[in-house]
Amino acid sequence: MLIIHKPEVLTDKDMGIIRALLEIGDKKDFVWFSVPKQYKDYLTYERGDAFLVGLLLLAMKQGHDIKLHFPISERLYYTLTNYLIKALTIAMPQLTQISIIHNGLESAPIKTIGAVGTGFSAGVDSFCTAYEHLMDECPESLKLTHFTFHNAGSNGDFGGEDARTLFQERLKLVTPFCNEKEMDMIPIDSNISEVLNMDYVPSHTIRNAACILALQKLFRYYYYSSGRQFQHFELSPTIGASYDILTLNMLSTESLTFFSTGSSYSRVEKTKIVANYEPTYRYLNVCTNGDAANCSTCEKCLRTMLTFDVMGKLQLYEKVFDFKKYQDRKTGYIAQVLATLKSEQYSREIHQEMKRYNYKIPAASVMLTPYYLFKFSVKKVLTKLRIIG
Structure with missing residues (x-):
């Protein structure tokens, strides 16, 4: 049994931290997500959706049912147990179907300030998403208001201090574009990579969604930049992006909707789009x-x-x-x-x-x-x- 205890929010210097105690047998450890202190009040301790999603693959890898000491979003429980868990075992046959033992289901939306976010790495995918959702043609309620940058595996599959150092160095590279657009950049750090101890590419969609689920009181919509087109959909054992249009829908809640953006474009088409966007000449990475x-x-x-x-x-x-x-x-x-x-x-x-x-x-x-x-x-x-x- 994998047991996750009720989340708590802490302050450490200039950071707000949400953490939950994880138990597997006689082993105990804290899983945490941190954001700058000004975003502490948006950390969603009332529901443990972020921890359920973040630790889902670990439980399935080790064959443990998950027991939760907190309520979770009803929609998320439904989609995980009826669809995503089964899909993941098809994509990665080494995983085991598990049960989720919850401590209450909440169907009412969490009160959110209605922010719209996307992860920004300054790559082709994220620049394409930013360009399309900052333009006048984008409906007002769906325009970007915030960028995020995560330390959840992209800087090193298994985490550690080297990955955290690279995370900070890359953050310095992406921040100037955000400042130029006068939009907040929210760095989200976590020890999820150290806890999962899994390759990043098959698991990146779930890891990064967990980071955003920790901020459900902030975000109403979140754009996840896809690396694959619709027609290349596949439950691949090695490339999580090949089915993230499914995964992201299954990870949405009553309060937060994830979108897989850029899925209608080929890589070359995205490259053409960003080649006509002047900031990429200075910031593309x-x-x-x-x-x-x-x-x-x-x-x-x-x-x-x-x-x-x-x-x-x-x-x-x-x-x-x-x-x-x-x-x-x-x-x-x-x-x-x-x-x-x-x-x-x-x-x-x-x-x-x-x-x-x-x-x-x-x-x-x-x-x-x-x-x-x-x-x-x-x-x-x-x-x-x-x-x-």
């Missing part, structure tokens, strides 16, 4: 290489720069990318794109843009393609052998 700023050498940096290059927009991003590093790797990366046309959706999208813009593919890239085809084939075989072994 797409890197996944463990650094705060763009490294200009990782897969995401190279993919983004090549897409801009094909569209004739790369020169606009001299403040955020190192063009020399890109030029040194461009030939090889294009060869990788050509070698993965059958296996990678992103590669097919970029190749289609190359044809659309009559982009001249270097002869050296064509000549290198067989090498990468062989390299990726060997890697795929070794991966299968490792799984079987």
